[in-house]
Amino acid sequence: MISIPESVEDAIVNLLRLANTKLPEDVGWALEAAASWETNEIAYSQLGGIMDNVKKAEFMGRPMCQDTGVPVFYVSGKFDASIEKSIRNGVRRATSEIPLRPNTVHPLTRENPGDNLGDGMPVIHYTPTDDDHTEITVLPKGAGAENMTKLVMLNPADGTAGVKKFIISTVLEAGGRPCPPTVVGVGIGGTSDMCVKMAKEALLRPTDHVNTNDDERKLEEELFTILNASGLGPMGLGGDSTVLRVHIKTAYCHTASLPVAVNLNCWAARRATVRIMKDGTSRYGQW
Numbered sequence: 001m002i003s004i005p006e007s008v009e010d011a012i013v014n015l016l017r018l019a020n021t022k023l024p025e026d027v028g029w030a031l032e033a034a035a036s037w038e039t040n041e042i043a044y045s046q047l048g049g050i051m052d053n054v055k056k057a058e059f060m061g062r063p064m065c066q067d068t069g070v071p072v073f074y075v076s077g078k079f080d081a082s083i084e085k086s087i088r089n090g091v092r093r094a095t096s097e098i099p100l101r102p103n104t105v106h107p108l109t110r111e112n113p114g115d116n117l118g119d120g121m122p123v124i125h126y127t128p129t130d131d132d133h134t135e136i137t138v139l140p141k142g143a144g145a146e147n148m149t150k151l152v153m154l155n156p157a158d159g160t161a162g163v164k165k166f167i168i169s170t171v172l173e174a175g176g177r178p179c180p181p182t183v184v185g186v187g188i189g190g191t192s193d194m195c196v197k198m199a200k201e202a203l204l205r206p207t208d209h210v211n212t213n214d215d216e217r218k219l220e221e222e223l224f225t226i227l228n229a230s231g232l233g234p235m236g237l238g239g240d241s242t243v244l245r246v247h248i249k250t251a252y253c254h255t256a257s258l259p260v261a262v263n264l265n266c267w268a269a270r271r272a273t274v275r276i277m278k279d280g281t282s283r284y285g286q287w
C-alpha cells in the first residue's frame with residue numbers, strides 16, 4: 001500500500017490509523033455471512049447497523065468504535081532495542097493525531113496520562129527471526145471484550161467435554177457485554193500465562209483461514225454451531241449470529257494440567273500489520 005521510506009514511529013501512527021478505521025476484509029465477509037443466515041429481524045437490523053457503521057468509518061477515516069482500545073503489538077523479524085521507544089512515540093502521536101481515546105490509567109489511582117502510555121503500556125510481544133525485515137501487527141483491544149477474558153486450570157480428567165463446557169459458558173455468561181457477534185480466541189494447554197497469551201494470539205488468525213489441525217478444526221466448527229444455536233445473538237439481543245468464528249491455539253502442557261483460556265474480540269475485530277523492509281519502505285495490510 002505504501003512504499004516510501006518512513007520511520008518506525010510514522011509507521012506506528014499509520015498502522016493504528018488503518019487498524020481503527022478499516023475493518024479487515026475477512027471480518028467484513030464474516031459479518032455479511034452472519035447476516036445471510038440470520039432469521040431474527042432485530043438481529044438482522046443490528047448486523048446491518050454494524051456494517052453501515054464500518055463503511056462510514058472507512059469512508060470518513062474515523063475510528064469505527066468510540067473505544068479504540070489498548071493497542072497490543074506483536075513485533076517479529078529483525079529489530080533492536082530502540083524499537084520500543086519508536087512504538088511508544090508512535091502511540092503517543094496516534095492518540096492525538098487520529099485521535100484515539102486515551103484509555104490507559106493507573107490501576108489503583110485511575111490517573112490517566114492522556115497518551116495511551118504508562119508502565120507496561122502498550123503491550124509489546126517480541127519474536128526475533130532471521131528475516132531481514134521487521135513485521136509489526138497491532139490488535140486494538142476494547143475493554144468490553146477484553147474484560148470477559150477467562151482462564152481455568154481444569155483437571156485433565158475433565159477432558160474435551162470439560163474444555164467445551166468452559167468455552168460455551170464463558171461466551172454465554174459474557175452476554176452482550178463483549179458486543180457480539182464475537183470472534184472467540186481459545187488457548188488450550190501450555191502454562192497458565194502461555195494459555196492466556198495463546199487465546200489472544202488466536203484472534204490474529206484471519207477468519208477465512210482454516211485451522212490446519214483436523215482435531216482443532218472440528219472442535220472449532222462444533223463450538224461455532226453450538227454457540228450460534230444458543231440464541232444470544234448480536235449485541236446479546238437474540239438471534240442466530242452470536243459468534244463469527246472460534247479460533248483455537250494449543251500447546252503441550254504438564255500431564256497433571258489442562259489450562260483453557262478464552263479471549264474475545266467484539267464485532268470490531270480490528271488488526272493491521274506493517275512490514276518494514278531494510279531500505280525503510282513499508283507495506284501495510286490486514287493479512
Ligand code: SF4
Binds near residue numbers: 065144266
Ligand atoms: S467491545 Fe468492541 S465494539 Fe464494543 S464498545 Fe468495546 S471496542 Fe467497541
